Amino acid sequence: MSDGPLHEHGLGPTGPGSVLLEIGDGAGALVVHAPPDTVRAEIEIRRAGCDWTGLHTAVRERRVRQQVFYAGLFASLEAGQYEIRWRDRCDARRASAQRVVVKPGEVTEAKLASPIVSRVLTSSTAEIGRTS
Numbered sequence: 001m002s003d004g005p006l007h008e009h010g011l012g013p014t015g016p017g018s019v020l021l022e023i024g025d026g027a028g029a030l031v032v033h034a035p036p037d038t039v040r041a042e043i044e045i046r047r048a049g050c051d052w053t054g055l056h057t058a059v060r061e062r063r064v065r066q067q068v069f070y071a072g073l074f075a076s077l078e079a080g081q082y083e084i085r086w087r088d089r090c091d092a093r094r095a096s097a098q099r100v101v102v103k104p105g106e107v108t109e110a111k112l113a114s115p116i117v118s119r120v121l122t123s124s125t126a127e128i129g130r131t132s
Contacts, residue, residue: 021107022076028102030074032084033111034059041115043072044087047080048099056087079104086115 021029032043042056057072083097100110 019073020075023105023107026079026104027076028079028104029107030077030082030084030100030102031107031109032057032059032072032074033109034070034072035114036061036070038086038112038114039070042087043084043112045074045077045082045084046097048083054087077102084110084112086112 023029030045034041034043038059039061041059043059044052044054044056046052046055057074059070059072062069062071062073079102082100082102084100085097098110098112100108102108
């Protein structure tokens with residue numbers, strides 16, 4: 001795992017009407033909800049079973065209908081099964097990815113826990129599984 005700082009984007013909050021989704025025949029969108037402490041962290045995506053290529057988006061503050069939430073957005077993806085994970089916070093040998101299904105003409109929503117929490121849980125799980 002990388003213990004260095006997360007790669008940061010200089011992007012501020014988004015407001016109503018500032019995001020365009022390209023969905024329809026054969027394409028959908030994916031909103032990945034995340035904790036507020038992950039603003040500017042990157043979420044990486046790949047087609048299920050394929051190599052990680054670095055395709056990613058940053059978590060941003062989103063302001064919609066007088067509410068605030070935090071999420072990364074993939075505005076147009078070919079319909080199918082994907083895996084998402086925190087970019088630059090994964091041990092490639094045992095990276096845990098979450099599977100999502102993007103449907104054509106729809107906005108799929110998923111949630112990722114904080115990468116720091118995920119790292120602690122992974123380490124704790126590894127310790128529990130060890131025997132003397």
